[in-house]
Amino acid sequence: MYQSILVPVDGSRHAEHALKVAAQLARGTSATLHLMTVAEFPPDNLGLFTGGTPEPFTEEDREKLAAGMKEEAQKAIDKARAAVDLADIEVEEVVRQGRPAELIVKEAEALGVDAIVMGSRGVSDVSGMVFGSVSHKVSHTADCTVITVT
Template sequence: MYQSILVPLDGSSHSEKALAVAAQLARGTGASLHLMTVAEFPPDNIGLFTGGTPEPFSEEDREKLAAGMKEEAHKVIDQARAAVDLDGLEVKDVVRQGRPADLINEEAQSLGVDAIVMGSRGVSDMRGMVFGSVSHKVSHTAGCTVITVT
């Protein structure tokens, strides 16, 4: 049924549950798993980021912040790997930077996955209620099956 499954991770308990479900599906079908996390872009200025007055980032500061965000994204994948038994499964990691819903759909299409298994709510529940959740956007725009896990 499934040959390849994309699992977006954000450090939330919902995304770890989604990984557990994806691992069960992969075991039952022999599918490979692609664990993905998205580091969002750093803000344009440090003042707004820290709650102060707007101060433009230097390119060097922006690159340092982006590198730190990517490092944190790798930690999210490591945390999920530690929480779920993935022994015997083919698992690959993907870290991208940008807008999560767009990149999840792009990666799913690029990899040609059969399904996306993701948590219904992430680490930013309040932001999701205001702007619409990533899982909601993905489920309405993906070109493959999307399974949301609560």
């Protein structure tokens, strides 16, 4: 049924549960799993986020922050892989930087996946309640099957 499954992970418990479900689906169909994580863009002005005065970032500061965010994103993939038995499953990894919902849908289209399996809530539960969850946005914009796991 499935040849290719995209599994966005963010280090959350829900993402690990989603990967377990995706692994079961992959084993049953010999599908390839594409583990993806998204490092969001570094903020333009950290001072505003911390309650301080606006301090402009230099390009060097932004690059250092972006590199750190990508490193943390890779740790989310490593954590998910450690939590789930992926033996005998073909697994590919991708780290992107930007807006998670948009990039997940874009990556699914680029890969031509049959399904996206993702957690219903991620590490940013509070912002999800205010701005709408990533899984909600993906489920309404993706052209493939989207399975959300709690």
